[in-house]
Amino acid sequence: RKEVEQDPGPFNVPEGATVAFNCTYSNSASQSFFWYRQDCRKEPKLLMSVYSSGNEDGRFTAQLNRASQYISLLIRDSKLSDSATYLCVVNGVEGGSQGNLIFGKGTKLSVKP
């Protein structure tokens, strides 16, 4: 089982739609969680950290469910500029991954006019 698994993409949605991405992680000892965004042919950049209590940043809401080892990202009122690949990221806790961030394969979002 891969350490971080994400919904397969692509998600093609109209402007204004609400879209949700899901992610599961395999190691219950993981302590920090993130969503990164990667635009086409660009480097990944931090979108938001995901805290136990859940957190919101404008149109973006991140949730963490430790019992189910599940992370989500909700985007409300999608904009054309939200089109990108969204990477679920978890800190590694075992062996060679310890202390390193583990990146999911990413879910591609395409927002259409």
Next chain:
Amino acid sequence: EADIYQTPRYLVIGTGKKITLECSQTMGHDKMYWYQQDPGMELHLIHYSYGVNSTEKGDLSSESTVSRIRTEHFPLTLESARPSHTSQYLCASRQEAFFDAYNEQFFGPGTRLTVL
């Protein structure tokens, strides 16, 4: 804005040449990383370093080598480039997470390598 730099941004080179991809960061981060990413595909960790004189191989086997003689500098070298090395190489850095597991990892803009 991240203070992490990569040169060159684009490199087209013939088979058999030796190349070095440069990566520097001015944030004083202990940890540095090299990733390989093909277009539309996932990131693969190929090397990382916990600090000066520390280098480790990542999840994806790579024929490249790295060195970490200075905190701010983490170059990647290919002794003999081949077409199979054609890819994007992304450098990243992050402060040690002893006190803050939520330290952000910053990426450089990447080097797009084409080996003919």
